Amino acid sequence: MLYFGFCFVISAQSEPRIGDELVIKSPTAQAYQYIKFPKPNILIKRGTVNSYKDVYENEVVINEVLTKDNGDVHVKLKNKDGTNFFGYVSIVKANYSKAIESKELVITP
Template sequence: MKKIFFTLLFFGCCFLISAQTEPKVGDELIIEAQDGPTYHHIKFPKLNILVKRGKVANYKSVHGNVVIIDDVITDKDNNTYVVLKKKDGSKFFGYLTKVKANYEKSIASGEMVVKS
């Protein structure tokens, strides 16, 4: 009887954890500072493109930004991509209104965190 109880409890906990990791339109995320020079799972423009547009060649302007999920896309390989826009309505680097990110990988690597 104890084994059945603990098995059901385990599956219930797994179900709750997996239900919380699915992104929904309107969820808020925070872009965190990256250790390396680039973001690997958020599709920001390369630094040389920013220089050509007259911006400073770093990603410090996006650190700590609160973003909202505008669209959720799942491809045939079950990768979940989200389209992000800033909560305050301004543009990324002065010219991008939306950026795309791999949801699971960016959360796992610490590039984004879910705002609580």
């Protein structure tokens, strides 16, 4: 019975819901793999920033949850404070489970 309860709690935490709060962490590589931010060359051309450091530790809210045919769960994220990412991107998409696994996104307790 305890095992069943533990499994239920783990599965409940892995399913995103609209309004859930997450924190963006630094990417493991030079660019984010599972959060679809604009490429660095686009940011440099627009003159907004030179790196992704502006989004580190940003608190974001899940705006929409999308489930793909292959079972992947994607979410649309917006800043909790209502500002745009890099001054012009209001919403970004992310592969929820892979971004959580790679620690690009962290669930706010």
